[in-house]
Amino acid sequence: MEGAIVGRCTHQGTTISIPIFYHTTFSEVYNEVCSRLSNLTHGLFDLTYALPGYSTCLLQSDMDVRMLYMSVVNEKYYCVDIVINQKSCRDNDRVSRNTPASQTFIIEGNIHSDGSEYLGKYATPGGKVYMSNSWKTYINHVNQGFEGGVEEFRDKLCKYAVEMGFTFVYVKNDRERVTAVCNKKYSEGCQWRVHASVCHVNNFFYIKRLNNEHTCTGRIREKKSGMMSSKIVASTIVEKIRTRPRIKPIDIVMDFKRDYGLDISYYNAWYGKEIAKTKVHGDDSLSYHQMVWYIEAIKKTNPGSHCELEFDQETFHFQRIFIAFCGSIEGFKFCRPMLFLDGTFLKDKYKGTLLAAIGKNGNQGFFPLAFALVDGEDQNNWTWFLKNLAKILEPQQRTITFISDRHKGLIPAVTNTFSDSPHAYCLHHIKLNILEKYPASLGSVFRNKIVQKFSECAYAATPEMYELKMAALVKEGGHIMRKFFKDLPKENFCNAFFKGKRYGEMWSNVAESFNAWISNERLLPIYQLVDGIRIKLMEMNAERHLEANKWTTFLCPEMEAEMVASIEVGRHWLVRRSSECVFEVQTDDTSLMVDLESQICSCQQWQIKGFPCSHALAAILKNGANPFDYTEAYFSTDYYKSSYSFPIQPIPQIDKPPMSEDTEFIVKPPKTRKQPGRPRIKRIKSAGEEARPLECGRCHQVGHHNQRTCSVLI
Ligand SMILES: [Zn+2]
Ligand SMILES: [Zn+2]
Ligand SMILES: [Zn+2]
Structure with a gap:
């Protein structure tokens, strides 16, 4: 490691260059800066630097200086800008450090002397470090490369201008070359200028010419920058959208204020979010075609799964899809023969509906068996859903109890498809x-x-x-x-007349828990929605299996706790034997008959719940029997473990072919149907209220509705 690199340091219009060698120490750098630049007090400023593509680093120790040296050499630069950050004079006074961003002007180091006098009195020393501080390194030197081509170059140029407090205009701007000049070139003759062009070997963009010195005055970093467009917002929040798809535009506005010290409009935040969503999840409309590959991928990676994709054979419009993973089908054999049916709206552009069949595991948690995406909740779609469900349930040869919200399309569909199955309505x-x-x-x-x-x-x-x-x-x-x-x-609906076992389940709240569980996925395009659910199922399966391995109870913990509590209630009751299996249980205020052989109690709860009531437990104990012999195996830890012992296999995206134009056909988004309900009527405007033309974000018609209320066929 021979040779020096140059550290450039600017303060109040004066720039110095410091040679930095491999063995240069921090105090050498710091003392040099302190002694040669005026108005700096030892200990009241610190130093940072940022290399293009890296975040800002603190310079505080010999190790930091060595890292700086090595990074610069590694990246084949010879020069680096070191930034002086003055601490507050009252450094320990937290009040001054927490000055609201709105009152803080960030002053750039390299302002010309005439300009800095003008700005000087606004300068608040020290203050918050904003996430945008590294933007000032985005346009740095000739031959700087931008792997993302023209898009990345434009994005970084805008951010650089925002952070440096100037605006620019494009002289030339196409996919081959971009030239930009300072907005004050014409009014003040400012010489700032950048020119970059594409390299055809790798499609990177490279800065070819750069005059990074402004001769114009009054460049302060504005809170509200004209360079701040929705695209810039989008590229800044794209990672945030990945982790928080539900973030509201108003929160994006607040985050920009707090983290970047920038004011952006609600519109920029909203539209930036839409752009970022497309970047993260791809275009909604392409998502449907990806299902063709996905179905095959499921069959290959998760053999034994049942999937069915339907699209119009002539127009190739997507119609509906049904998915049940092998791991769920096999595991469901160890759950009670009971399914909750539910339909819920999706919140994507095409306003589909998610139909789901959810079971319950032995520990009273939900056990999703199958789901489908259809264009609406009606008898036709429910019948199709249940027919697919029948295909996976028939081999199990159990009579399934259905519990639903009594949707009018669902009732005949259940009767026609599962004629033997009892159907309970959610109370x-x-x-x-x-x-x-x-x-x-x-x-x-x-x-x-x-x-x-x-x-x-x-x-x-x-x-x-x-x-x-x-x-x-x-x-x-x-x-x-x-x-x-x-x-x-x-x-x-009534327990006394219900034919079949509903295990005391009166509500379809399991279905609602499932909907809440996938609330983030419901916002996504179909491909991400389906694979998102698959990933959640896969992880839940694995987690619950591992968790159950630690259980030491015979029954699942929830049920064992319930049994212990029921036994406790009846400890003092008098139990009298009538025959080998029949007992009379005398409680505090009444008496009941329990038949251990038929597993009935005259309180009816044993029959209804499929789990011994406190009277039955008192009789079982009197008989010297083991209560566990009188519980259904579905509640046992063994069955619970078995229900989660069929893993859902990963579906590696790496095998996914890229979207190409030359496939035989492309599955298109569904033809949306008109939403049920009365058409919305025009609200009568109150006096003096101006009608603002409203463009719908979904169908882009200017008119009478917005994205949420849109029912136009697209
Ligand atoms: Zn300028
Ligand atoms: Zn009872
Ligand atoms: Zn619309």
């Missing part, structure tokens, strides 16, 4: 339906009482109890309730 959704029937003017006390009485009907464990509760409900609820019961068969 929560029925309650909401009831509330809709009774106008709010009746008051919340009355409406809540009706809903409460309905719950009692649903929970009724015997026909006698049901008759009693329903009579009371109809008496109070009047003709509205009588009519409501007409199209609500009691075997679909």
Whole structure:
């Protein structure tokens, strides 16, 4: 490591050059700067430097100086700008350090003497280090290369101008060459100028000529820069969008203020986010064609999975897709034969719907079995979904109980496809339906009482109890309730009449947990959505399997805890034997009959939940038996482990072919359908309110709606 590199240091219009050798120490550099530049006090400033493409580094020790030397030599530069950062005179006074960004003008080091006098009085010494501080190294020297070609060069040029506080105009600007001059070239004859062009060997952009000295005055870094465009916002936040796809434009505005000391408009933030989303996830419309490859990839990497992709054979418009991974299908054999069905809107450009079939594991967590993307929740799509579901469930030969929100397309679809399966309606959704029937003017006390009485009907464990509760409900609820019961068969909601096992599950809240679980993925284009769900399933599968290996309980911890609590309740009850298997259990206020052989208790809870009630447990213990022998295997730790012992395999993207024009066909985005519901009517403008023409971000029509309310066919 021979030879010196040059460190350039500018302060208040004076520039000095310092030779730096491999063995140069930090104090040599620091003392040199301190002694040769005026108005610097030892200890009241520190030094930083930044090389193109690297973030700003502190210079504080001999090691830092050596790293600086080696980096510069490695990158084949010979010269580096060292920046002086003056600390506040009241360095320990936190108040001054936390000066709000809005009051702080950042003063650049290399301002000409005449300009610096003008700026001097605004200078607040020290202050916050902004994330944009490294931008000032973006345009640095002749032969500097930009691997990203013209896009990267333009992006960095804009950021450089923002950070250095000037604006520029393009003299020439195409994909081959870019020439830019200072905006004050014409008014003040400023000589700042950069020229860069493409190298055809590697398509990099290189700076060919650079005059990086301004002769214009009054360049301060403005909080609001004319160079700050949506594209610049996009390239700055692209990493943020990857990790936080739900970030709101207003938060982007705030982040820019805080992290960069820059004011950007709401529009720039919003549009910048849209551009960044495309950069991260690709174009929504291309996403559909990628599913063709993805389906094949699933079949190859996860054999035994069931996928079906449908698109129009003539127009190649995407229609729907069904996916169940082998790991889920095999694992579901060890879950209770019970599935929650649910449809939820997606928030992508094409406004599709996600249909899902979710089971429950032995520890009462959700177990997603299959999902599909369709263009709407209707009988046709539900029937198609359930037919695919039947293909994977038939080999398991179990009668599946379905629990759903009673969507009108879903009810006939279940009856037609799974004629033997009992179908339970989610109590929560029925309650909401009831509330809709009774106008709010009746008051919340009355409406809540009706809903409460309905719950009692649903929970009724015997026909006698049901008759009693329903009579009371109809008496109070009047003709509205009588009519409501007409199209609500009691075997679909009441425990006493339900044919099949719903394991005490009254709500489809599992489906809602699933929707919340994928809330970020729901915003993404279809390919990223589907693979995002796959990755989540894969990780959850693995995590739960590892976790269960640590369990020492016979039942899953949730269920074992429930059993322990139930035993505790009945410890003092009197249990009398009637025959080998039949017992009478005397509780504090009543008595019940338990039949251990038929696994029934006259409280009905054992039959309904498929899990022994406290009375049954008291009888089991009296009999000297093991309570675990009376629980279904689905609740055991063994079954839980088995349900997560079929891993979902990775699908490496590396095998994915690039999108090319010359494939046989391209699967296009779906033909969107009109959204259900009444068409939105025009709001009557209040007096004096100016109508602003509104461009829809989805269909780009100027008119009457925005992206959210858009129902145009695209
Ligand atoms: Zn200039
Ligand atoms: Zn009981
Ligand atoms: Zn629109």
